[in-house]
């Protein structure tokens with residue numbers, strides 16, 4: 728890559744850049760080597776709580792699969808337990824697991840929602856992501872202020888307007 732850009736790969740400052748860049752990319756895509764079961768680590772607890780649980784403003788960094796440029800923003804997650812709750816930290820861990828792969832925002836949103844649906848079988852799951860894409864900011868269309876919002880609503884969040892509205896109001 729450095730040669731193609733017209734750089735001298737033997738120049739002191741960039742001598743170690745291939746290794747650094749490889750390491751950085753491996754970090755940013757480490758989600759490929761994780762799975763939901765290991766991330767959740769059995770932190771599912773029986774509890775008679777059936778109101779909405781929301782973890783919002785989870786910072787989230789991913790890589791767009793078209794340009795390998797970051798997109799980043801906030802992820803908001805809600806669910807309505809059905810006798811089972813999840814360790815709170817596991818929600819951002821699930822977000823990171825899917826974010827640290829080559830993604831499109833729509834699929835990232837869906838994968839997070841479906842993973843929670845599968846491990847918790849809750850009455851509903853809602854995931855909203857608001858993100859800015861560097862491929863739309865530093866190149867291409869060059870729009871610095873546009874935000875992309877995606878949402879996936881499952882169960883009660885999909886079926887009941889009032890549940891969805893309550894979630895949207897809270898986030």
Ligand SMILES: Nc1nc2c(ncn2[C@@H]2O[C@H](COP(=O)(O)OP(=O)(O)OP(=O)(O)O)[C@@H](O)[C@H]2O)c(=O)[nH]1
Nearest residue numbers: 791792793798830831832833860862863866867868
């Ligand atoms: N739906 C969706 N599109 C994305 C996402 N990330 C990047 N893209 C878009 O993927 C598209 C790829 O379009 P192409 O025309 O093949 O690539 P390009 O010539 O680099 O496009 P421009 O960005 O318009 O310059 C672009 O419109 C990007 O904005 C994402 O998360 N979701």
Ligand SMILES: [Zn+2]
Nearest residue numbers: 791793794862
């Ligand atoms: Zn892109």
